[in-house]
Amino acid sequence: MDFEGFLREITPTLGLQWRPFQRRGIRRKIKQRMAQLGFSEFEDYASQVKRDEGEQGYLIRIMRVTISRFFRDFEVFEVIKNSIFPVLLQGKEGEIKIWSIGCASGEEPYSLAILWREAFEKKCPGIQLHIMATDVDEKMIQRAREGRYKKSVLKEIPSQILEHYFKKEDGWYRIDPSVKPYIQWKGHDILREDPFLGMDILFCRNLVFTYFSKESQIDTLKKLFLSLNDRGYLVIGKNESLPLTYPTLFTPMYSREKIYRKV
Template structure:
């Protein structure tokens, strides 16, 4: 499939999937290769034939939607974000709540929620031994969820984790060690589409990185943002991707870590009687 043909197809499908064409900028080559292989599998020889197929087969849209999702995930991705959470932002939350409730939205193959679990158990629990962790991780791709539940990863994906944490959390030998059972406690993986369903809050921390605010069209971004904020406790934290920004006209949040993409839901000021 020619690049121009694919570019035109992406422009055509994006609004129908409530996506933004600009979101494909970095991954367009991968998406186009996937769509090209899909055309071959269907025995189609042109993009126009595929468009005709889409217009007559609603189920093909779900297949195409999955082809458009390119995930890049690793442990401790954007390390400075996790360092600031660990050192500055999560301790006050643990001082005011016995349980840290976290939602990892679009968790891919599990690296992000497991990073939070490792950080909590090795970085925070020693200081707050009475604190607990409840973590919900959601992902629409069943194959990625299966990998997440398996919890075994190539060592290359662990390279940004502090070495001492790797030794404790991944004690097994080999080039694809599995996460130790203790770090899976309190974690629940669910197959959910962020565009249509969200778990019940409140959460003290929500991570929604490199999904909604990269690929979704602005109106959908605002809908998703409103849903995320609705599920955050007062003073709760929202983390988005390092190269993402919140949509204009969305819910107002305060930035709490300089240039890092970490935002806080403002606490409602206490009222005084007259």
């Protein structure tokens, strides 16, 4: 059995797809793990993984991709600002609730908080923005709370926002504390746990519809449907698509930006 065969064999057990994990880094990590446990053949390690839930958890952890960026795919944030927030705000009182699923080290939820502060906070004093930001990896949540970033994740930020919301410190950029109160951080596994309810917008980008198996995608899509208020919005990644069963649950609103509305 070669590496591709190994991935095809074990990823369904992990609830994942095999294709996105063919990268060299993952192969190296898996080979290292096999050496550590005394396996030289992929076939033998695959049998062990299938038997051992602990080993499945270990593999899921080393196969996680945690890359993100502030204002990733900037045009998506433009649509949120110019078209979606204005619709949600019509006749709205109280609060707008957003859930950022797989929030990595906080780049996406902080971008949303900045956008709100810049464009709506003063105009809409009666409305509160609540962002629930979750990730299965507690280390990422800790980093998100800390709010310290390398320059590489800041390249899509307009310069005046960068100057206003980030302070340079020993080669790092620290996020301004004014954006922190909008966000509640939580460890949460979207594959295995129930969804949070009552959301107006879900950001579920570059996770479920890239890495999860087709079965897990369909199960998760149902959770996303439950999580949203009537006619709430679902945002997925620019290079992602929903499973074919989606039209009973969602309708496309902004096709290029991959924004859907609950039917």
